[in-house]
Each structure stands twice: as C-alpha cells, then as structure tokens.
Amino acid sequence: MFRSLVLLIIVSSVASTPSVSVGATRIELKSTKVDLPESDRMFPDGQGSDAINNNCLACHSAGMVLNQPAMSREAWTSEVKKMINNYKAPIAPEDVGAIIEYLVSLKGAK
Amino acid sequence: MPEHVASPDLITRRQLLAAATVTSVLLSPMARAQKTIELPLPGGPDTRPITTAFPQKGPMILQRTRPPLLETPFEVFDEGTLTPNDKFYVRWHWAVIPTNIETDKFSLAVHGHVNQSLSLSLQDLLELPSVELIAVNQCSGNSRGFFEPRVSGGEWANGAMGNALWTGVRLKDVLDRAGVKPGAVQVRFKGMDEPVVAEAPRFMKSLDIEHARDGEVMIAYAMNGEQLPLLNGFPLRLVVPGWYATYWVKMVNDIEVLDQPDVNYWSKVAYTIPDTPHASIEPGQTNVRMVPINRMVPRSFVTNLTAGSAVRTEIPVMFRGIAFGGDCGVAKVDVSTDHGKVWRETQLDQSESKYGFRKWETQLTFPVPGEYDVQVRCTNSDGVAQPGIPNWNPAGFMRNVIESIRVAAN
Numbered sequence: 001m002f003r004s005l006v007l008l009i010i011v012s013s014v015a016s017t018p019s020v021s022v023g024a025t026r027i028e029l030k031s032t033k034v035d036l037p038e039s040d041r042m043f044p045d046g047q048g049s050d051a052i053n054n055n056c057l058a059c060h061s062a063g064m065v066l067n068q069p070a071m072s073r074e075a076w077t078s079e080v081k082k083m084i085n086n087y088k089a090p091i092a093p094e095d096v097g098a099i100i101e102y103l104v105s106l107k108g109a110k
Numbered sequence: 111m112p113e114h115v116a117s118p119d120l121i122t123r124r125q126l127l128a129a130a131t132v133t134s135v136l137l138s139p140m141a142r143a144q145k146t147i148e149l150p151l152p153g154g155p156d157t158r159p160i161t162t163a164f165p166q167k168g169p170m171i172l173q174r175t176r177p178p179l180l181e182t183p184f185e186v187f188d189e190g191t192l193t194p195n196d197k198f199y200v201r202w203h204w205a206v207i208p209t210n211i212e213t214d215k216f217s218l219a220v221h222g223h224v225n226q227s228l229s230l231s232l233q234d235l236l237e238l239p240s241v242e243l244i245a246v247n248q249c250s251g252n253s254r255g256f257f258e259p260r261v262s263g264g265e266w267a268n269g270a271m272g273n274a275l276w277t278g279v280r281l282k283d284v285l286d287r288a289g290v291k292p293g294a295v296q297v298r299f300k301g302m303d304e305p306v307v308a309e310a311p312r313f314m315k316s317l318d319i320e321h322a323r324d325g326e327v328m329i330a331y332a333m334n335g336e337q338l339p340l341l342n343g344f345p346l347r348l349v350v351p352g353w354y355a356t357y358w359v360k361m362v363n364d365i366e367v368l369d370q371p372d373v374n375y376w377s378k379v380a381y382t383i384p385d386t387p388h389a390s391i392e393p394g395q396t397n398v399r400m401v402p403i404n405r406m407v408p409r410s411f412v413t414n415l416t417a418g419s420a421v422r423t424e425i426p427v428m429f430r431g432i433a434f435g436g437d438c439g440v441a442k443v444d445v446s447t448d449h450g451k452v453w454r455e456t457q458l459d460q461s462e463s464k465y466g467f468r469k470w471e472t473q474l475t476f477p478v479p480g481e482y483d484v485q486v487r488c489t490n491s492d493g494v495a496q497p498g499i500p501n502w503n504p505a506g507f508m509r510n511v512i513e514s515i516r517v518a519a520n
Contacts, residue, residue, distance in 0.1 A: 029232050035209065058307075079262055
C-alpha cells in the first residue's frame, strides 16, 4: 500500500507530462526540443551572386530558388517584388536589379 | 525515434553523447552518399535530395531546408491509408519556428469578441471531451510542379498530402467556454512561427464563425495516436476536415474571435483562387475575381505501380491506389485504358472516414503488347468527378486532373 502510494506520487510528479486516454490509446504530451538543420548552400557564382546571397538567404535557403522552373524576366521581376512588398524582404534598392538579372541569367525562360 | 528527440532530459548527457556517437558512426557513410529522387516535373529541375536530417522524420524529399518544405515519398501511400507521422509532409511559411516546446509552459489564448478571454493549458484541453477523426491534410499547392506552363512556388510532386487519425477537442467546445458574443463573424488562428523580418505579416488564417462552430473543426493534440511531430505543429494544430491545409494552422496558440471580416494578408491576398470552375483560368488572363481557397476537390492515384512499369499481357494485373472525395466521401473510383472511352468501376475498400483516403483495387488485362495509359478517376459522394483537363492558375492551387500512368505491356 505504502509502495503504491509512493508510486502514485512519482507518477503525479511526472504528470507535468499531460495525458489523456482516448478509446484504447493513452495520449501523452511530452515537452519537445529539436534541432532543425541549416543549409549552407550558396547560389552558384556569377554576376550578382553576392547580391542574391547577401539579401535572400536570411529568410530562406537557396534550394527554394534553385528548384524553381525557368521563368520569364517578367515573372522573376514580380517574384522579387513580391518578396519586397508582401514579405518585407529588406533588400537594398541598388541590389534589386542585380538580383533580377542574376535570376534571369540562371533561370530565365528560353 | 520521436521519444529520443522528445525527452532528452530523461537520459543523461553522457548517454546522449554516446547515442550521438553511435548514430553518427552508423549513419555518416549513408549521409555522405546522398540519395536523390527524380520527381519528374515537366521542364525540370526535378532532382531532389532524400533527407534524413529533420527531427522526428524518416527519409523525406527535400524541397527546401529553411523554412522546411518536406515532401512524402509517393511509395508511402501504397503502404496503408494512414500516413505515418515520420513520413507526413511538412510545410512552413516562416523561418523562426520554436524548437523547444515545454508542455507545462504552453498556453492557448482565446480572446476577441467573447464574453470571457481564456488562457488554456494543455491539461485544460485534455480535460475537455476528446474527439477523433480521420482526415486528409493536403497543401493547396500539392502537385504544383506539374502545372504547365510552370508556376513559381513550392515545386511539389504529389506528396504534399497525408491522411491521419486526429485526436483533440472540438473548436466549438473551446469557443463555447469563452462565450462568443453576438455579432461575431470570423475566428482567426495564429501559430507560434514568426518571420525573420519583424515587419512581415505573421501567418494567420480565419474561418467563418458558423464553420468554426460546426462541431467538426477541431484543435488536435494527437496524430495517429501520438503527439504531433514538432514540424507538423506540436503541440496543437487546427484540423479543418475537407478544407485545404492552409487553414490547419500549426502550433496554434492564439484564437481570436472577430466582429469584422479578417483582412490580414494571408486571408485576403495570399491563398486566393480564381472564382471560376476548377479555379482555372487561361495563362495571362486578367481581371479575374479572386476568392479565398476553401474546400478540397476529389483526387485518386495508382500507388502500386509507377509510370514506365512493365506489366504482363493476357493475364490480369492488379492495380491499386488511394482516393479521397475532397470535402465529402468517395462514391466510386473508375479506371480507363483507352483514354476515357470506357471507364470500369474498381472495388473500394470500406470507408474509414468520409474525409480520409480510401483504398481502391482492380484487375486489368492487357490483350496485346504495347504502351497503355492507365487513368484513374474519383467521383465523390456529391457527384463531383475529377476533370479530364488540368486546371491552371498562377498560384498552382487545387490540381485534381485525372491522373494517368503509362505502362508497358509485354
């Protein structure tokens, strides 16, 4: 009896792990700490690669851009403007042209 | 595996280091010989790494490292109707994602146009009546990579979807506890993720008040009987059965009842579709009325064979796959081998949930050698069938064209 009481106390002290029984399953919610991987991928060297590396990688990894299909100059321009106007990318005005040129030369529609 | 990541405080630092050493010894040769997959997307690029670098996740197709976009390898869908948590796709908008969630410190705020603001602990939620539901969660842009002409965005193949058993509480019960005031029009949900740039719009989505109180929308604390992987929204995620995943706000910790329609960027500007049949327009078409994306549409897939598979002639060949009705159940799944002249009904497995994946199966016999396009078409219980012509819109949303795989019979 005493032992089971001790056990109970231990269980309830662990009960900062909230749990509930649903049907036959018991669902426990345990504190969770993870590490998310970083990407060290840079844009391939070329005219404007410094501008795109310096301005774009703070918010997203390069793979997002490198996985895009070939698109027209117009489409790349509107993409960069969307990043600035909608998603508030703090791109220095003098770098905007260089980034668009880089994207068109790397992934422009033929 | 999730336990290992989830509770490092239960083992000593020395054990952790030992485990890490063993893991790195075992895994590093494989990690170096990085595997890739061809999706394949029209015009490319279609090569993607297969990554095992993400916590609580097995091998996933890497679409973007940060913020994570991870696609479910398609063969997973042949293994069963429920998508395992460690293989469930991942999609985040902003890069600042909390990586340390302490269950006793987490709280869910309910406020706005209510009688009484609430701050609910996880234990408070676990003490409310629990509900369970199997439902498909599908990214609005699932299959975007197949749009022609191609469009920008996450260049997914067909694996930005999954089906799970969700456990949680009714949103209605939580709203009732706060007491929604007369005049409420929408309910807005915000998660814990934040943009790198402070001025950028926090990710928030809203549902109409009637929808929010329909008794089906839930706040889930479990997925397939376990707590959610962090990347799928631990500790709480909204579940909006039949609606695209953009509404299924992850790591939700803020619920605001609004007495005015939500005009935030993510509700009003992003995630909108042309108000046309199949949300489809001609490339370049302008002056189109746009509306928020909403209910899902039917889809079906072959899962046991892929394009280019070789099959035998003259003997029956088994084809099987999955279908879902979108915002309602599956009525039937048909297949055709003659470009839609004749459709043959397949055998459906029993329904686990009207919102879930449903298995279908059939036998096809190819009389003479040659190439055959095997098409599969779902008709949902509202009588809506997949279209034969792909839709197109600039955001690459809501693809649900009849799928086709070419097999070689010999």
